[in-house]
Amino acid sequence: MRYYMRNLLIIILLLAFVTLGSVAKIKDKDKDGIPNAIDEDIDGDGVPNIVEVQHGTDPFNPMSYLIEDTFLGGG
Numbered sequence: 001m002r003y004y005m006r007n008l009l010i011i012i013l014l015l016a017f018v019t020l021g022s023v024a025k026i027k028d029k030d031k032d033g034i035p036n037a038i039d040e041d042i043d044g045d046g047v048p049n050i051v052e053v054q055h056g057t058d059p060f061n062p063m064s065y066l067i068e069d070t071f072l073g074g075g
């Protein structure tokens, strides 16, 4: 149940980020042809939005990333 609530919170935060992006009229932040609303990596830095939200980095800022690449451990 706690895991479910955490994922729900992550989804809400992600939606909030996407909404803020729309308000700021950022339609396709990384110019890859995929609109932010459905882009799994809005800033195009190679880190999925959900991973950025989980780790507290900004999914709209490619300069905001993790120092440690723990999420890449699985290959």
Ligand SMILES: [Ca+2]
Binding pocket: 028, 029, 030, 031, 032, 033, 034, 035, 036, 039, 041, 042
């Ligand atoms: Ca995009």
Ligand SMILES: [Ca+2]
Binding pocket: 041, 042, 043, 044, 045, 046, 047, 048, 049, 052, 059
């Ligand atoms: Ca990203």
